[in-house]
Amino acid sequence: MLEDLRWLGIRWQEGPDVAGPFGPYRQSERRRFYLDAWRKLRDSGAIYPCTCSRRDLALAASAPHDTDDEAVYPGNCRQKVALANRYEEPKGVNWRCRVPDGETISFVDRHQGPQSFVAGEDFGDFVVWRRDDVPAYQLAVVVDDAAMQVTEVVRGADLLKSTARQLLLIRMLGFDLPSYFHCDLIRDELGVRLAKRHDALSLRNLREQGQTPAQVLSRCGG
Numbered sequence: 001m002l003e004d005l006r007w008l009g010i011r012w013q014e015g016p017d018v019a020g021p022f023g024p025y026r027q028s029e030r031r032r033f034y035l036d037a038w039r040k041l042r043d044s045g046a047i048y049p050c051t052c053s054r055r056d057l058a059l060a061a062s063a064p065h066d067t068d069d070e071a072v073y074p075g076n077c078r079q080k081v082a083l084a085n086r087y088e089e090p091k092g093v094n095w096r097c098r099v100p101d102g103e104t105i106s107f108v109d110r111h112q113g114p115q116s117f118v119a120g121e122d123f124g125d126f127v128v129w130r131r132d133d134v135p136a137y138q139l140a141v142v143v144d145d146a147a148m149q150v151t152e153v154v155r156g157a158d159l160l161k162s163t164a165r166q167l168l169l170i171r172m173l174g175f176d177l178p179s180y181f182h183c184d185l186i187r188d189e190l191g192v193r194l195a196k197r198h199d200a201l202s203l204r205n206l207r208e209q210g211q212t213p214a215q216v217l218s219r220c221g222g
Helices: 002-008 031-043 054-060 078-086 137-147 157-173 203-208 213-219
Strands: 047-050 094-097 104-109 113-118 126-130 152-156 179-183
Touching: 002 203, 002 213, 031 047, 031 078, 031 094, 031 126, 031 137, 031 157, 047 078, 047 126, 094 157, 104 157, 104 179, 113 157, 126 137, 137 157, 152 157, 157 179, 203 213
Parallel strands: 152 179
Antiparallel strands: 047 094, 094 126, 104 113
8 A cells, every 4th residue: 555655656754664753653553552542431431341243233233324334333232331340451342432322423524514413323332442352443543643643634525424433532532633624435437436345446456557647646636
């Protein structure tokens, strides 16, 4: 990925290959940051251990909404919040953030405009730490952004609802709020968004076809 981005002409001042003041830059080396956040959430009663299997969730959870791929959790293990402090480490169970049901989470995106999502309806109690002892996306990016003093987050519009989840974590952890810019998604001629599974349009594939960086950027409106 780094090689492809360099080929495209993108340069960066810090990262896993150039170091910088906020390292380490590999998430696999940042476990202590994530554990500190997990402990803070555990001690405040914001998260709880969830022992639901995938089958349990498939039978009980409501369907995902829109482009969000995470179903609304039915709350089977919510009462286990009282057991959270018995865990010294997060491994062995999924840890879910208990969302404030009925609260509207709003923010103004710098590209998509005003956004609002209702906790418990648009999204439910979401995973912050996986049973295989890996911090989930929602927690990892919030912790990394805060530790690295990120002030502007740019990503795809399919993650607007994830931002609502992350705003809750930011509030619970007492972090500063960054501003957000969610880009429109690139779609094919049928209006279907392009994804990693569409390898024919990956940067690596386009390079191998002999296309130049300028040609690739022109396809994206750059």
